[in-house]
Amino acid sequence: MSGTTRSSADLDVRRRQILFRAWHRGMREMDLIMGRFADAEIADLSEEELADFEHLIEITDRDLLGWITGEIETPSNYDTPLFRRLKAFHTHTSPIHG
Template sequence: MSGTTRTSAELDVRRRQILFRAWHRGMREMDLIMGRFADAEISNLSEEDLAEFERLIEVLDRDLLGWITGEAQTPENYDTPLFHRLKAFHSHTSPIHV
């Protein structure tokens, strides 16, 4: 069960792969954080944003979760506008308390 609430039929191959990876991270909390953001934003992300999201997908769950919750300082090279969008999206839409 992926959890996604959207169809990927209209997405190009790259976006479909990103959507799948966002929902299959390993830690359920991160599946929900990254997957929900991808569901809502994947169609609107620029090529630059897609590359940045792919880079965030590669970050270890425990590190990324710490940055999103503010329990750990976000490294400067990951403190990007897209990361801020992800963090704001999570804080405004998620009933999950991680």
């Protein structure tokens, strides 16, 4: 079970792949953070935002979780408007935050 609550039937192939990858990171906490954000936002992300999200998916779970919780400073090249939306989404909707 992926955890997703959203159907991917209305999504193009790239968005389906991103949604799948967001829910299959390895660390369950990151599956929930990235997956829930993708469920809520994937259909409305611009091409630039999709590219930013794909870059975030490539980051190790430990580093990305540290950036989101504020335990590790976010490198400036990843501190994008999309990352800040992800961080705010997590802070306001998830019981898993530091």
